[in-house]
Amino acid sequence: MEKIIKKSLIVLICATLIPILSWADKARADSPLAKGKKxxxxxxxxxxxxxxxxxxxxxxxxLQGATIKHYYLDTKNNLALGPKKAEESYRLYQEFxxxxxxxxxxxxxxxxxxxxxxxxxxTPVIFCGVNNDATKYGYPASNVTGVLEKxxxxxxxxxxxxxxxxxxxxxxxxxxxxxxxxNLSQIAQEKSSYTAEITEILAVNDLEELKKNLNxxxxxxxxxxxxxxxxxxxxxxxxxxxxxxxxxxxxxxxLPIIAADSWELKSGALCGxxxxxxxxxxxxxxxxxxxxxxxxxxxxxxxxNRNGRRYININTIKNRGLKLPPEAIIGTKIVMIDN
Numbered sequence: 588m589e590k591i592i593k594k595s596l597i598v599l600i601c602a603t604l605i606p607i608l609s610w611a612d613k614a615r616a617d618s619p620l621a622k623g624k625k626x627x628x629x630x631x632x633x634x635x636x637x638x639x640x641x642x643x644x645x646x647x648x649x650l651q652g653a654t655i656k657h658y659y660l661d662t663k664n665n666l667a668l669g670p671k672k673a674e675e676s677y678r679l680y681q682e683f684x685x686x687x688x689x690x691x692x693x694x695x696x697x698x699x700x701x702x703x704x705x706x707x708x709x710t711p712v713i714f715c716g717v718n719n720d721a722t723k724y725g726y727p728a729s730n731v732t733g734v735l736e737k738x739x740x741x742x743x744x745x746x747x748x749x750x751x752x753x754x755x756x757x758x759x760x761x762x763x764x765x766x767x768x769x770n771l772s773q774i775a776q777e778k779s780s781y782t783a784e785i786t787e788i789l790a791v792n793d794l795e796e797l798k799k800n801l802n803x804x805x806x807x808x809x810x811x812x813x814x815x816x817x818x819x820x821x822x823x824x825x826x827x828x829x830x831x832x833x834x835x836x837x838x839x840x841x842l843p844i845i846a847a848d849s850w851e852l853k854s855g856a857l858c859g860x861x862x863x864x865x866x867x868x869x870x871x872x873x874x875x876x877x878x879x880x881x882x883x884x885x886x887x888x889x890x891x892n893r894n895g896r897r898y899i900n901i902n903t904i905k906n907r908g909l910k911l912p913p914e915a916i917i918g919t920k921i922v923m924i925d926n
Contacts (some may be wrong), residue, residue: 620879622652627685629676629699631692631716632663635828636817637850638864642691642716645868649876656683662694663817664826666764673698685710687875690733691867692716693765696724705731711878715871716864718769721889732887734870738847739895740774740812742860745782746897747810747845749915750858750904757781757845758804759788760797760836761814770814770847783810793820794835801840811836812845813856830854830925843907852898853925857907860895867892896920 628646630639639659647655658676662669676699680688688710690700696714704712705728714726714733721727721735748754759774761767771788778785786808789800797819804811813836817829830850837844837855846852846859874887897919904911 618649618651618653618876620876621650624650624653624687624879625683625685626650626653626655626875627680627683627688628655628657629688629690629695630657630659631694632659632817633661634659636663638716638848639691641864642868642871645865645870646689646872647868648865649869649872656685660694660698662698663764666694669694669698673702677703680704680710687878688712689868689871689875690714693719693769696726697765700731701725711875711884713871713874715867718766718773727885727889730884732874732884732889734867734874735889735891736862736867737773737891738770739860739862740847741777741781742895743845743847743858744812746860746915747843747858748782749912750899750909751810751843754783754809754843756786756808757783757810757812758786758808759812759814760791760800760804760816761788762816762818763790763792764815764818767814785812791816791819793824794822797832797836798839801836805840805842808842810843810845810857811840813847813851815848834924837903843903846898849898849922852900852922855903855924856900857903858897858899860897862892862895866894898922900924 628643632639656679658679660669660672660676688704690696690712696717700712700714701724704710705725709730712731714731716736717733718736726733744757761771774785787804789804791797791800813833815829816832818826819832821827830853833851833854833856844856846856847861849861852859870890877887878884899915899919899921900923901921902924
């Protein structure tokens, strides 16, 4: 089995590495429109958050030559300070006088773009990583367009059933926050098309509640689907990083975990079909290039991510004594648990 996996991994690397590198080099070489431009990037979360890093990488790949300033609202760690952080980011905007603004994820829209920039300035604003219906923020607006983010829950569940065909019922654990409310709305709209039944959805605010609600779900489910649990409090009331929470969950549950983010896979989840945050950044940056090439922002419609990639955690596969069918390996990214 390990030999099969290694061979498949080599094939996957050989098939994808050259085009990926060529695309990245082309993106860097083909960005004369960005040269000399100033871009302000306002992120909803914190600098070490993996999704923000990937969005930034996607943006920087296409906007080589631009001066990019970042501001992090840090709302996963402290939502209450969000309005104050947004006010500070507006002061930075006034000082920096950027040629464009990119605002990532939902909190940056509600706290920063809508109160300070939407229909109030001429600066083009591109949003990305937004889970909510764009109309909630009044988008599109005279100076705003962007990219919606949709998770691949349906595809992730179907993929998990290839690996563990016994999965028929799934319970959901999530941290209460604006982003997860949007994620739950997506699930509510599409769950009738899932190939497994969603039996119960339970919020988790601290480690004790995690253990209690996990015990409830384990009684009648075959798998757990997790929605970003960054910010769950430890025994001392301190918010935890999502990877730390996921690792604890993976250690104490007997059920396989279906993930919606790549870092959850590296924390011990079994598998998932993951949207690439880098794609969000690339699509947002391309919209700016279109604007700088002369295309009116009103002619740039709101877009949505399309690409998803299958992931499996090989440590979890081995620890659970699972056998991978060939169709679960080909084209799948294999990861290991981060220590």
